[in-house]
Amino acid sequence: MKPERGPLRVALLGCGTVGSEVVRLLNEQADDLAARVGTPLELAGVAVRRPERVRAGVDPELVTTDAQALVTRDDVDIVVEVIGGIEPARTLILEAMKTGKSVVTANKALLAEDGATLFAAAREYGADLYYEASVAGAIPLLRPLRESLVGDHVHRVLGIVNGTTNYILDQMDSAGAGFNEALEEAQSLGYAEADPTADVEGFDAAAKAAILAQLAFHTPVTAADVHREGITEVSAADVAGAKGMDCVVKLLAICERVPSEDGRNGRGVSVRVYPAMIPRTHPLASVREAYNAVFVEAESAGSLMFYGAGAGGAPTASAVLGDLVAVARNVVGGTPGPVEVTYAKLPVLPMGETVTRYYIHLDVTDEAGVLATVAEEFARHEVSIQAVRQVGLGEEAQLVVVTHRAPDAALSAVVRGLRGLDSVREVASVMRVEGEE
Template identity: 70%
Template sequence: MMRTRPLKVALLGCGVVGSEVARIMTTHAEDLTARIGAPVELAGVAVRRPSKVREGIDPALVTTDATALLKRGDIDVAIEVIGGIEPARALIHTAFEHGISVVSANKALLAQDGAALHAAADAAGLDLYYEAAVAGAIPLVRPMRESLAGDKINRVMGIVNGTTNFILDKMDSTGAGYQEALDEATALGYAEADPTADVEGYDAAAKAAILAGIAFHTRARLDDVYREGMTEVSAADFASAKRMGCTIKLLAILERAADGQSVTARVHPAMIPLSHPLASVREAYNAVFVEAEAAGRLMFYGPGAGGAPTASAVLGDLVAVCRNKLAEATGPGESAYTQLPVSTMGDVVTRYHISLDVADKPGVLAQVATTFAEHGVSIDTVRQQGKDGEASLVVVTHRAHDAALSGTVEALRKLDTVRGVDSIMRVEGE
C-alpha cells in the first residue's frame, strides 16, 4: 500500500554534494516514491550563506538555523553533508534526540566519533547510514555491513582517494614529477587549493578507520590508523617500480592478524605488481579489494568522489532509511562485538624496497647486507650502480616486521659508507 503522507527530509549542507542530492530528489521524485512506498519531500535546506543562488531549490526552504529545522517536529530523515566535526556532530545528536534518522557523508566525523554516534542512534531506535562516507558512489559499506555479514573478512586493501590516485597515475604514465602532477590535478578540479588532507593521507586514513570497524567488527578510530603521505614519491621511485614490474599507489590496508587476536590499519604509498587488479585503476577512480574467508576475493570499483557520484550513494541510503521508517524498523547498527585491539605499525609484516646512496668502494655491499642480517631482515634482491666514487644501492627484502625494518634503516644511516637513505617503500599485493 502506498502511503500518501510524505516522508520529510532536512538537508544539512548544500554544497557540491548537497545540491546534487536536492536535484535528484526533485527530478526523480516519482521513482523515489515508487521505490520507497511513500512520497519523499525536501522540507528544509540548512546553509551558511542564504543569499547564494541555488538553482532548483525553492528559496522558501532555505534557512541558516539548522537546529531549528531539526526541532520543528515534522522531519523524518536528516541528510548531513556539511562535513567536518562541528557543527555536524551536534546536529546529528540533535536529530537523534528528536526522532530523526540520519544519512551522512561525513568520513572525518565517523572516523573520530563513530562509536558515540552509533550509540546515540541505537539508544533512540533510529538509523545512521553512511555509504557516501567511503569511496563515493561505490557500493562498499552496505555490502560489507550486510552482504558479507555471514562471512569473515581477513583483509581489505584499496585506493580510496581519487586525488592521490590521479597524481600517482600521471607520474606513472607521463613521467611527471609530483608537483607537476599536483598542478594538473588542481587545474582539473581533482585537488583542493589546499590538498593536504588528500596528499598527506588524512582523507584515506579516515575512510580506513571506518572500513576497519565494519570489516573486523571492532572499534577503530582515526588515531589507530598509521598514516604516511605521498609527497615524497619521486620519478626515481616509479623507475624502480617499473624495473620490478610494479606501479605505485596510495593504499589503505586493513588486516586481521594471523592468530585472529588483533588487526592493523594503515595508509601509505606502496609498490604493487602490474598483475594486481588495483594496478590498473587509473585517473581519479577508486577501487577496494576485499578478501573474505568464504567469498574469496572481491573488488569494488568506480568513481570515488564528485557531486553526482556521492549524491547517488546518499540517495541509496535515503531510500533504505525511508523504507525502514515505513516498516517501523531499523537497519544494521554498529557491530563491535570482537573488541579486537588495533596493533601498531611495528607489527605489520610485508616486503620493502629501500634505495640507498652509498660510497662506491669495496666492502660497502657486505656492510649493508650484514646490517640487514643483524636486524633479522632477509634480502631478496640487490641492484647496485656506481660512478665517480658514488653509487646507488637498491635492496628488496623478503617479508619482515616493520619494526625490524625501521631498526635496520636507523642502523644503515649510521654507517660511514651510507650517504643517505633516499627512499623506503613497502611492496604489497603479491
C-alpha cells in the same frame, strides 16, 4: 500488509555541490523513488548558512538558516547531512536521532573522529545511521561490507580512497612528472585544493581507513589510531624504482586483521595509510587518474574489488540517494537497518608490529664486499631478503633490495643501520611493498 502512510519528509542539511545534486535527483527521480520506497519522498526543508547562495532548483520557501529547528521538527522523518566537518554536524545528527529521525550522512571526518558516539545514539534511539557516501563516493562499498559480507570474515581491506593523490601518483607514473609538477596540474584541473594538505598528507585517507576498519573488524578505530604517511616525499626516483620492479606507487589505506598464533579473530588490527608499491598485475594497479578502488579479502568470498569515482557532487549524491531509499524503506517497514557493532574490540597495533615488506634502493661505493656488508645488516635484524639487484657499475653502483615480510620496526632498524654504513653513500629510496607474497 502495512497501512498506507503519507509521504516521508526529508530534511537536508547543507546545499553545496552534493546537497544541490541530492535535491535535483529527489525531484527528477521522484516517481522511481516513490515506487521503490512505497511512498513519496518529500523535501521538508533545506538548512544552509547563507540562503543567498542556494542554487536554482531549490524551492526558496524550504530554505532555512535554523538547522537545529529543522532537525527536531515533528514533520521530518529523515535527516540528510551533507555539511561536513565535526560541528555543528555532530550536534545536529544527535538531535535528529534523539527525536526519532533516521540519518543519512556523507561526513567522513565526523564518523572517523567520533563514530562511536553516533553509533551508540543510533542504537539508543532505534534510529538508522547510513553513511555510504563517506567513503569512496558512489562506489557501493559500505553496504556490501555491512550486508553482503555479513556471513563472512574479512581479513584485509586495501584501498585507494583518495582521488587527488591517485591522480598525482598516476601522473608521476605515466608522464614521469615530479611531485610538485603533478600537484600543480591536479590543482589546475580542480582535482586538488589550493591547500592540498588533507589529501597529500593522507588525512583524508586516514579518516576513510578508520571507517573501513571499524566496519570490517567490528572494532572501534578513530582517525587518530591510523598510522599515516603522505605522498609529499615520493620522488620521481621512487616511481622509476617501482617501474623497475614492475610495480606502481599508490597511496594505500590498509586495514588488516593480524592473526594470533591460535585464534582466528586475531591479536589486533593494523590500520595504516602510506604510499607503497604494488605489482602492476594487482587489480589496484590499474586504478588511474582520480578514481578510487577498494580491495577486500574475505574468508569465503575471497578477493573482491570495488571501483569507481571517489568524489564529486553527482557520484556522492548517487550514494546518498541509495542510502536515503534504504533508510526510507526501513522507516516505512518500521524496522531499523543494521547498527554498527564494535563487539570485537580488537586493539589497534602500533606500526612497528605491523608486518610488511620493504623496497630499498641504495647508492653504494665501488668496492668488494659491499653486498656482504649490506646483507649482514638485514640479517642482524632478522629481516630476510627476497631479492637483490645490482644496477650500474663502478662509481654508479646501486643496489635494489626487496625484503620478505617482517615487522615494520625491524625494517626501520635495517634502514637506520644501512644509513650508518661507510659503504652506503645514500639510501636513495625506501618504500613498502604491498599487495602480494
